[in-house]
Amino acid sequence: MGFQSDYLLRLIEMMGVLLQRIMGRIAEGEPAEAVELADDAIGELAGLPVSIVDAMSGEGLVAFLSAGGEMDVEVARALAGLLAARADAHDALGDMGSARQDRDRARLLQDAAGSL
Numbered sequence: 001m002g003f004q005s006d007y008l009l010r011l012i013e014m015m016g017v018l019l020q021r022i023m024g025r026i027a028e029g030e031p032a033e034a035v036e037l038a039d040d041a042i043g044e045l046a047g048l049p050v051s052i053v054d055a056m057s058g059e060g061l062v063a064f065l066s067a068g069g070e071m072d073v074e075v076a077r078a079l080a081g082l083l084a085a086r087a088d089a090h091d092a093l094g095d096m097g098s099a100r101q102d103r104d105r106a107r108l109l110q111d112a113a114g115s116l
Contacts, residue, residue, distance in 0.1 A: 008074050015078045022085045031092035038086035045079055054101075058108030065109075073113045080109035 018041045025034035043050040046064075056064065061079070065071050087102035 011074055011078060015081055019081055019085050022082075022089065026089050026092050031089040034089035035086055035093070038082050038089060042079065042082050042086070045075060045082065056105075058105040061105055061109060062112045066112075071112060076109045076113040080106040080113065083109070 018037065022034045022037050022041075025031065025037060039050040042053055046053050046061075053061070062071070062076070065076050065079070083102040083106035087099040087106065090096070090099035090102060
């Protein structure tokens with residue numbers, strides 16, 4: 001149980017730092033850099049190239065994170081947070097379609113994680 005607890009604490013801490021960096025780039029008027037940071041973090045967290053994550057629907061992401069029968073709730077919440085932050089960066093770039101897709105996927109992940 002100690003290993004899992006340490007893993008969760010590190011994941012939460014890492015996500016907090018990443019989200020601060022992403023939101024900082026947006027606030028500094030550098031939303032393209034924020035998207036790049038989010039892309040790297042999303043790919044790393046999902047263990048997939050970000051292009052594959054982006055090709056998935058929210059339901060597909062939930063199914064992917066639930067492979068093996070049980071969803072990793074903390075990973076789902078962290079991924080939802082990154083998608084929501086990237087949506088803000090897309091908004092700042094004027095890319096409303098990508099922002100909407102990221103928000104929809106983030107909402108579905110949050111809903112799935114919250115129901116467990």
